[in-house]
Amino acid sequence: MPQITYVHPNGTREVLDVPVGTSVMRGAILNSVDGIVAECGGEMMCATCHVYVEENQLGRTPTQSDDEKAMLEFTASERRPNSRLSCQLVVTPELDGLVVYLPETQV
C-alpha cells in the first residue's frame, strides 16, 4: 500500500499507509491527522484540506482542475506554488512516498 508522509508545522512526521483510490485528505481523516479539517468532505467547497506538496514531487501529482485553482484562493494559510487541496490528490501507486506539509492553519 502506498505510504504518504504528513509533516506538521512543528516538523513532526506521520507516515501512513493510504490505499490506492483514496485521497490524501481521506487518508488523513481516517487516521485523525491533526491539521486536515476537510469541512466539505472533498467537494472542493472549503479549502480546509490545504497542503504543500514536497517541491520535487509536484510532477507526480495529478493536474489541477480550474475548480481547485479557484478554491485555492480561499486557503487560510498562504497559497504557494506547491499548494494543493489534498482531497484532489487521489493516491495511485506512483504517489507512494509522497510528502505533504500541513499549513499553520486551515480556518
Add this chain to the structure above:
Amino acid sequence: MAAATVAIVGTGQAGFQAAASLRQDGFAGRIVLIGDEPVSPYQRPPLSKSYLAGESGLDELWLRPETFYAKQEIDVLAGDTVTAIDRTVRRLRLASGSELRWDHLVLATGARFRPLAVPGAELDGVLPLRTLGDADILRERLGQAREVVVVGAGFIGLEFASVAIARGAAVHIVEVTRHPMGRVVSAPISRFFTEAHIGWGARISLGTGVARILGANGRVTGVETTDGQRLPADLVLICIGVIPNAELVSGAGLAVENGIVVDEYLVTEDPAILAIGDCANFPTPFALGRVRLESVQNAVDQGRCVAAHITGHPAPYDKVPWFWSDQGDLKLQIAGITTGHDASVLRGNPESGHFSVFCYRSGRLIGVESVSQTADHVVARRLLAGDPGLTPEQAADESYDLRAHARRLGTR
C-alpha cells in the same frame, strides 16, 4: 469543583464540530455527544449524491474514525435519545433511563423529514431521505426501481432525481410551486436547473400537488396529482422539506419559532443552553431578520462559534453562508442568502453552462449563485465578508476583474 461537563445533543455535523472544536480550543472538562442514530457521526451531503449513486462508501461518510473520539475523550452515546431537559437542576433525561448532569448544553438536534399528509403515504415504497438508514434503503431500492416519482423539487429532491435517472429509472418530479428550489435560488437558476433535468430525461410537473398515493397489496403503484394526473411509480421519494427538532426546548420553556430561538451568540434565553445547525433560528447580518439554515457550512461554523463561547472567547456569529448542490454534471454554489433580492444580473451566458447570478437588495450585493463557475463563487464569499462595493454593472461585465476588486477590499 469538578470539571465542567458539556452535553451536546445531536451527532450530526454541528454536534460533531462543537465537540471537536471544544477540545481544539483547550476545553478540559467532560464532553458527551448524544444522538439517536446508532452510528458514529457522519456527513449527510453525500447521502443524496455520491453515496446514493454508489460512487462512495461508508469510509467516505464518517466524519472521523471511532478511535478519534476515544483519543479526544469525547463520550459518544449513539443510539440514545434525550427525552427531557430539566433546566432547574441542569439534567438531561435519556430514553435509556439514565440522566446526565451538564454545565453547558449545546442543542444540535437537527431536523427531521416532513411527512406528506395524503392517503397512501404509508405504502411500501414511499420513502424519505434524511438519514444514513434512509439512504441505504434507497440505494438498494434504486437498483430495481423503474419508475420513480419525486415529490418536492428542492436540493434533495433534484439531487435524488439526477442520481435516479443516471441509475436508469424513469423520473417524474412533482413540485407544488412553479419554481424548483424557489425557496433558496433566483428565478434564472431555478429555470436553468428545471431545463437541465428535462434535458437529462426527467419529466416535471410544476404548480402541482399530490392528492394521494396509489397502491396495491400494500405496495406503491403510483401517484395521483391534484391536477388529475396518474403517474405510475414503484418508488416515491417524499422530500418536501424538514421540521426542526425543537420539541425538547419547548418542553423546557424556551422559545421556539421555526427552530430554537437564539441570539447572535447562538445562546437561548437560558445562558447555559446554546443551539446550532439545522435546528437553530438566529439573527444574521446576511438576511433581513432571522434565519434557520440547513447546510454544512452553517453547522460547522456554528459548532466552532459555541466552542469558542464555552471556552471563554464569545463572539457574535457572523460567517458568510455558503451552500452547494450537485445535480448531474452541474455544480451549484451559493454564497450569501439570496432570498428577498430585488434585482439580479447575470455574469456569463447560461447556454455555456458556466455562469453566475449576482443578487442585490436595495443596491447592495447580498448573494451570488454560480453554476459550474467556482471562481465567481470564491470571489463572492470574499466580497460578502465585508462591504462588497460591487455594482450590478461591474458584476455583469465579464471583463471587470472580480479578483482584483476583492483584493482591493482586502477581505479574505
